[in-house]
Amino acid sequence: MTSSALLTDHYELTMLSAALRDGTASRNCVFEVFARRLPTGRRYGVVAGTGRLLSHLSDFRFNPAEVDFLLDRGIVDASTAEWLAAYRFTGDIDGYAEGELFFPGSPILTVSGTFAECVVLETLILSVLNHDSAIAAGAARMVTAARGRSVIEMGSRRTHEEAAVAAARAAYLAGFAYTSNMEAGRRYNIPTTGTAAHAFTLLHDTEQAAFASQVATLGKQTTLLVDTYDIAQGIRNAIAVAGPDLRAVRIDSGDLSVLAAHSRALLDSLGATETQIIVSGDLDEYAIAALAAEPVDAYGAGTAVVVGSGAPTAGLVYKLVEVDGRPVVKRSENKGTVGGRKTAVRRHKPTGTATEEVVVSMGAPAPEPNDRALQRAFVRGGALVPDLPDLATSREHLRQCLISIPWEGLKLSAGDPAVPVQMLGGSV
Amino acid sequence: MTSSALLTDHYELTMLSAALRDGTASRNCVFEVFARRLPTGRRYGVVAGTGRLLSHLSDFRFNPAEVDFLLDRGIVDASTAEWLAAYRFTGDIDGYAEGELFFPGSPILTVSGTFAECVVLETLILSVLNHDSAIAAGAARMVTAARGRSVIEMGSRRTHEEAAVAAARAAYLAGFAYTSNMEAGRRYNIPTTGTAAHAFTLLHDTEQAAFASQVATLGKQTTLLVDTYDIAQGIRNAIAVAGPDLRAVRIDSGDLSVLAAHSRALLDSLGATETQIIVSGDLDEYAIAALAAEPVDAYGAGTAVVVGSGAPTAGLVYKLVEVDGRPVVKRSENKGTVGGRKTAVRRHKPTGTATEEVVVSMGAPAPEPNDRALQRAFVRGGALVPDLPDLATSREHLRQCLISIPWEGLKLSAGDPAVPVQMLGGSV
Structure with missing residues (x-):
């Protein structure tokens, strides 16, 4: 490893x-991970990467190769090198569940232990959470914009x-x-899918030959890329080759709103009423939202997601x-x-809608009905606690969280955080 | 591996x-890597990642673990699996040297071989080059803005x-x-450096105690972080503890222009005329440029670089x-x-200033004096060619390239590409 x-x-x-x-x-010591603010105009953050981070803990080891490097460079002295060689995190880690929403000041991860054992984890913790949370937050907006239609991550x-790889996980x-x-x-057991590149069509002598080859190998449950030459002709070729049972066509360029409508009409006229239309090409949440009224079945999102x-x-x-128990x-x-x-x-109305998040320093909030505690144990005495949620559970958790926030929180436009945070006590 | x-x-x-x-x-087949356009307003791109990419080629292997996954998921059939298990790239790769500038349409990497052996490399090639080139281009602008002062990458x-890790390499x-x-x-033999975090000061009972500890362990050639409590008092504490031979102080917050000037005056008044001032905190090329007239010795750049x-x-x-020899x-x-x-x-004036880049399809440009060929061999018959440039050589190459472009090309403001590209012939 x-x-x-x-x-x-x-x-x-x-x-x-x-x-x-x-x-x-x-x-x-107690270290906390939080955001002072959300990215400009964003209404919520999404905690992501916790699972990856916890699995990294076990390979955070200063083996001879690492220790020798640090000694050779003169970065640490011999006694520090000895300490590092024996390093195992023995403290506790608590935090918001992966998939939980966060707002400015939310204490999303709490690491407690000796200064020495906590301080060396700073960069790894922040790298994983900053990256994955950024991807998940943008991706969640795209999912909202897609209004139930499938979104495919293709930004590697x-x-x-x-x-x-981490971005694909966060998007899922x-x-x-x-x-x-x-x-x-492979690593996260996420469903994978693919269509074809323009190169595959260009490789063949004709578009029909390319489509026939793809269907011969992958069957009619494949997606044919129809915009290499002329889209209307591409669709005719696709249906001529695969028949009206073809699963889907993909359009990767041009004015997608116009093309989707034309393509739907053409497919229907060819009897391919069940053939889906997948669109891709620089889609972000705004472009996806702009296609809501068009006959699109799925979106492929690349650059914007990653x-x-x-x-x-x-x-x-x-x-x-x-x-040592004193706030600093x-x-x-x-x-x-x-x-x-x-x-x-997080406090909620009886209907389940979140009203505020209450964060208390050096104590606990006075309980109210419909409170939900946001922190849970991840690590105790250096060991992972049993039954940590898997990726599917976290995915469902985020889905539920997004249902719970006031509807304004799901707007794509710039605005305030969807849920206000009340910070109580302990200000020093 | x-x-x-x-x-x-x-x-x-x-x-x-x-x-x-x-x-x-x-x-x-011949596949080419190029950019249709530069990011909005950018005047040049920087080729980066080539070295990393070439080292990845040797571990691009479909071992039993990879092949079994693909078979289990039904992504490839048995004969494709067999082909993958034996896969070695046997073709040629040519391209712009790492550290070379590029413009819209510059053919920065050319991969030739059978369709099969070239097509599977698409994502890896683009991931490495898209990431590293993006980081290097932004970082180069920061280096220009710093006008010879040191810039430290601290964005991990x-x-x-x-x-x-790749971003640190690209910034270097x-x-x-x-x-x-x-x-x-460790991986790229890049010089590393560090100061201290606010946590280190907060850990100690007093700022003086923290400074004394840091100096006792690291000597006076260290950098003390002086903005945990009060910056002026922090500087007095730093010099009181370390003496006027202290190498540097770091300021990580506040109005850096004002603070740099005040801190310089205070250090000088304390006799610490050689003690350097390092500033950090959300610095990008514009913030760095805005500090050009202030008594700053080095910049720490984080988020913006990565x-x-x-x-x-x-x-x-x-x-x-x-x-098969036909353009598509x-x-x-x-x-x-x-x-x-x-x-x-790339064509140049006799003075060495670049005037245009000439790109010819299916042929070669008519030679002119002061032409510089931009492509070189990286891989022949699947094997790396000998004596590929190392990171230090590529770093110097970029430095020379930036000297060669018209001075407008180094402006931070939005503008056209610094060197126009003339695309000749072969349009199909």
């Missing part, structure tokens, strides 16, 4: 060295090759139906909030940060 | 199945944990001086341009695509 231990910033290791030397390394080629969490990414299919649709990182930070907070400017370990509940 | 073979889209494997069955899989926490290619990412230090400073993907596509092109709409394998040169 490759170690994830060097997916870490230099300063964590030098802070560790100094803290080991001065004795503060063993102080009991537009992002880093490993980020692509957000309600996408499929991914094109094979590794995501870059978080304009917000490629979630703005999450990892802050020390408590040392950076004071050089007012960033609205509150010290102390937080407890969070 | 983990296989990279499933960092691939579903459709590549189904196209492969069909092409193997109908006999077109063995047709000789804002992007996917593996993308972070673009002229950044250091990264905070330890794995990038998300490509507003352009998180480079828009590169992988298109089939030639089949998608025709359903005019995207300005020209079929056929391209040859590219």
Whole structure:
């Protein structure tokens, strides 16, 4: 297993060295992950990546290869190297469930243990959560815009090759139906799908020959890409080759609203009334919403999904909030940060609609009917707690959360957070 | 070694199945990577990731684990599985050197071989080049804005944990001086550096205690973070603890222009005339440029670097341009695509300033004085050619390229590509 231990910033290791030397390394600390604000105009954030993060914990090991590198570079001294070689996280991790919504100040992850064991996890925790949460939030907006039609993630080629796998997972969490990414299919058991590229048509002597080959190999339950030459002729060729039972055609260019309507009419006139129309080509949530009235059956989304649709990182930070039971907070400017370990509940009307999130420092909110506690245990004494939710469970959790917020929260336009956060007590 | 073979889209494997069955899989093909346009307002693109891509080629292997997955899922048939198990790329790859500039239509990578062996590489090639080129282009603008002052990459926490390592590499290619990412230090031998987090100060009973601990462990050649409580007091504490030989202080919040000037005056008044000032906190190329007149010694850049400073993907596509010697092109709409394998040169004035890039399809440009051929061999018959440039060489190449473009090309404002591309011949 490759170690994830060097997916870490230099300063964590030098802070560790100094803290080991001065004795503060063993102080009991609480670090919290939260966002000071949502990306401009966004109405909610989506917690994503927790499952990936927890599985990374077990390969966060300073093996001889990692330790030797740090010693050779003079980044740590011998006693720090020894400590790292023995490193196992022995503390606790709590947090919002994967798929939960978050708002400014929501304490989405709480890491407690000694300073030393918590500080070295900062970069890995933030990398995973910032990336995956950004992708999931944008993807959730696309799913909302699609109004029940399927959305297919096909953006792997537009992002880093490993980020692509994580992006496919986050998009699936957000309600996408499929991914094109094979590794995501294998690693996370996400349904995969694909059509064909223009190259496949160009490879053949004629479009008909390409379609005939695809149908011969993959059957009529395939999707033929009809826009390499002329779309209307492409559709005629597709139905001529596959017959009216062809599952779907894909259109990847041009004015998709006009083309979808024309293509539907043409398919119907050819008797292919059940043949679906899949559209793709620079679709984001706005382009998807603009196609709501058109006869489109599924959307393929690429670039916009994997870059978080304009917000490629979630703005999450990892802050020390408590040392040996005392709340601490950076004071050089007012960033609205509150010290102390937080407890969070979301309040709801009897109908189930969320009304506010209450976050209390160094205590717990006074209980009210229809409160839902937002934090749960992930790690106890360094070990994963049993029965952590799987990806399908998290996906359903997000679906329910999006039903619970006020309807304004699902608007694509810029606006305030869908649920206000009340931060109580403990301000230092 | 983990296989990279499933960092691939579903459709590549189904196209492969069909092409193997109908006999077109063995047709000789040329695929080209290019961008139809630069991100809005950008004046140049930077080729980055080539080195990473070429090293991925050797682990692009369909081992039993990969083949079994594809068979189990019914994505490929038995004969395709057999072909994949034996897969080795045996073709040629040529392209622009890593660190070279590119413009709309520049043929930055040319992959030739059978359809089968080239088509399966599409996603991996585009993922690597789209990500790394996007990061390098944004980072290069920051380096220009910094006007010779050092820029430190510290954005790992804002992007996917593996993308972070590649981003650190791309930023170094673009002229950044250091990264905070330890794995990038190990994997690519990039100089690493770090300061301290606010957590380290908060951990201690007093700021002085934190500074004293850091200096005791790391010496005076360290950087003290002075903005946890009060910056002026932080600077006094830093010099009181470390003396006027302290290497640097870092300021991570507030109005950096005002604070830099005040901090410089205060340091000077304390006799710390050589102590440097490092600033960080949401710096992009514009914020860096705005600090040009302030007494700043180095910039720490985070989020903006790893998300490509507003352009998180480079828009590169992988298109089939030639089949068995015939140029091919998608025709359903005019995207300005020209079929056929391209040859590219950049033309220069006798002074060395680039004047245009000439790209010729199915031939070569008529030679002119001061032409520079832009393509070189990377792979021949499936094997890497010897003496491929290393990262340091590519970094210097980019530095020279940026000197060669007209000065307008280095402006941060939106504008046309710095060098026009003339596309000649072969339009089909």
